[in-house]
Amino acid sequence: MAVSPTAPTTAPATAPAAAPAAAPASTPAATRRVHRPVRAALVALLTAAALLLPGTTATAATTPAPVPIPALTAAGGTFQQVTGFGSNPGNLAMYTYAPAGLPGGAPLVVALHGCTQTADDYYRHSGWPELADRYGFAVVLPQTGAANNPLSCFRWFDAAQNSRGVGEAASVLQMVTRAGALFGTDRGRVFVTGLSAGGGMAADLLADYPDVFAGGAVDAGPPAHCAATLSAASSCQNDDQRLTPAQWAEKVRRAAPGHPGPWPRVAIWQGTADTTVRPVNATELRDQWTEVWGIGRSPSGTRSLPGGTTETHYDDAGGRPAVALYSIAGMGHGLAVAPGPGTDNCGATGAYFLDAICSGYHTALFWGLDSGGPTVPGLPAPSGLTATATGGDTVALGWQPVTGAVSYRVFRDGAPVADPTGTAWADGGLSAGTAYGYAVAAVAADGTTGARSGTVTVTTPGGPAACWTTDNYHQVAAGRATLTGGLVYALGSGQAMGLWNTFTVHTLRRTGPGYYVLADGSC
Numbered sequence: 001m002a003v004s005p006t007a008p009t010t011a012p013a014t015a016p017a018a019a020p021a022a023a024p025a026s027t028p029a030a031t032r033r034v035h036r037p038v039r040a041a042l043v044a045l046l047t048a049a050a051l052l053l054p055g056t057t058a059t060a061a062t063t064p065a066p067v068p069i070p071a072l073t074a075a076g077g078t079f080q081q082v083t084g085f086g087s088n089p090g091n092l093a094m095y096t097y098a099p100a101g102l103p104g105g106a107p108l109v110v111a112l113h114g115c116t117q118t119a120d121d122y123y124r125h126s127g128w129p130e131l132a133d134r135y136g137f138a139v140v141l142p143q144t145g146a147a148n149n150p151l152s153c154f155r156w157f158d159a160a161q162n163s164r165g166v167g168e169a170a171s172v173l174q175m176v177t178r179a180g181a182l183f184g185t186d187r188g189r190v191f192v193t194g195l196s197a198g199g200g201m202a203a204d205l206l207a208d209y210p211d212v213f214a215g216g217a218v219d220a221g222p223p224a225h226c227a228a229t230l231s232a233a234s235s236c237q238n239d240d241q242r243l244t245p246a247q248w249a250e251k252v253r254r255a256a257p258g259h260p261g262p263w264p265r266v267a268i269w270q271g272t273a274d275t276t277v278r279p280v281n282a283t284e285l286r287d288q289w290t291e292v293w294g295i296g297r298s299p300s301g302t303r304s305l306p307g308g309t310t311e312t313h314y315d316d317a318g319g320r321p322a323v324a325l326y327s328i329a330g331m332g333h334g335l336a337v338a339p340g341p342g343t344d345n346c347g348a349t350g351a352y353f354l355d356a357i358c359s360g361y362h363t364a365l366f367w368g369l370d371s372g373g374p375t376v377p378g379l380p381a382p383s384g385l386t387a388t389a390t391g392g393d394t395v396a397l398g399w400q401p402v403t404g405a406v407s408y409r410v411f412r413d414g415a416p417v418a419d420p421t422g423t424a425w426a427d428g429g430l431s432a433g434t435a436y437g438y439a440v441a442a443v444a445a446d447g448t449t450g451a452r453s454g455t456v457t458v459t460t461p462g463g464p465a466a467c468w469t470t471d472n473y474h475q476v477a478a479g480r481a482t483l484t485g486g487l488v489y490a491l492g493s494g495q496a497m498g499l500w501n502t503f504t505v506h507t508l509r510r511t512g513p514g515y516y517v518l519a520d521g522s523c
Helices: 029-033 037-051 119-125 128-135 167-183 197-208 230-238 245-255 280-293 359-367 472-477
Strands: 078-082 093-098 108-112 138-143 190-195 215-219 265-271 301-305 309-315 321-328 335-337 353-355 386-391 394-398 407-412 415-418 424-427 435-443 449-452 456-459 466-471 481-484 487-490 496-499 505-512 515-518
Touching: 078 167, 093 119, 093 128, 093 167, 108 128, 108 167, 108 197, 119 128, 119 138, 128 138, 128 359, 138 167, 167 190, 167 197, 190 197, 190 359, 197 215, 197 245, 215 359, 245 280, 265 280, 265 335, 265 359, 280 309, 280 321, 301 435, 301 456, 309 515, 321 359, 335 359, 386 456, 394 435, 407 424, 415 424, 466 472, 472 481, 472 487, 472 496, 472 505, 487 515
Parallel strands: 108 138, 108 190, 190 215, 215 265, 265 321, 335 353
Antiparallel strands: 078 093, 093 138, 301 309, 309 321, 386 394, 394 424, 407 415, 407 435, 435 449, 435 456, 466 505, 481 487, 487 496, 505 515
């Protein structure tokens, strides 16, 4: 259910988040995105059998075996195993990556692998070490093993392992504490992310420790505390649980009783062709965390990103995204990466690491990790940034001057796009009906960039929004919804629409390419 099968924890039938065998990295990206049904069915049966074998409970004496790892990355940072981080009730191993010269007060990201994967796999493929080098943060990579689960899945589905103060959840918290001592972590900027089963555990950790994690990302995983037993895991992965947003939110509130807030900011990543952890999980995660935040399920904005990705965000009372849903058209079960040298590239393809978009990069921007870079004495962040849409494809920017600046650097969605010498600039050639986030920094005479301003988001007018009202049969026939087991789900958002027949009628609104949301009574 939860998470990419990298064989993460979401498994078919009775097994938790176990993924079908991934296509070889040498196959074309389009082929790698969709798992072959026959292979998936076979792996599902084998996985279910493996997970139901006796002896899946770890013994205190056995820790996951160390994996061979290089001492350094090309950038000079260190990737190594850390021992003696605590009592380790969940029988996990701790690995860390820290960029060379990491200063105190840097953020920390906990990255959880999927089923059949290791910390080394995540280190080599996920892109998080590259982003750590770029933005200046440390990474903790927990590792489980076959002593805990036959497929090395984190046990997001076991109440003795996924709850506050016990099992694997407690082991991860001990790693955070140890990393804080090692790196001098800013305790207000600790984040957790994971794929498939690792994604399911990441969701649980966000609910268990909202006082520890400022934000999280769930990649191809289930909602927090969807399952408390192995037998419930398959249903979570594959089926609409038919819980209300309030019921989903109550699972979070029960996990850390008495926590008054604030709550973590949550990014949700989901492939629309994922048959291991169905897209309905992303909808349930969205319902769960928007309800926890008390912000409703009407999107604050929607925009198109690379790789056929649609981002829908839900803002808090201050206008900052609290929950963001990233739906990747046509992608199967896995973590989205985008190898390459560009600012928005990261990672390497492999089993359950699929070439689509650098999910880590956009998650880092969502968490605000791009705004904590080095600053230049005397060159503070420009103030008074404004962004105004002046047409369907143009945004006009303006800001206050900074003494000592010879130019300014403008960032769109975290990537540098211009270096004007004045305090105004117009960004053209944009897509209509799309949200863009802008920030600006002053540049000194020696070419060093100072602190960035806060991000201002603006949406260009127009766009592809349109509505269709008809019965579920014709919504599916028109390609605006999908059919699974006699039930209908909106394409892209995965929202449940009920039975496949000509009697159930809904309105769907298109908010981006291949992305539809329920809009009954609002179009």
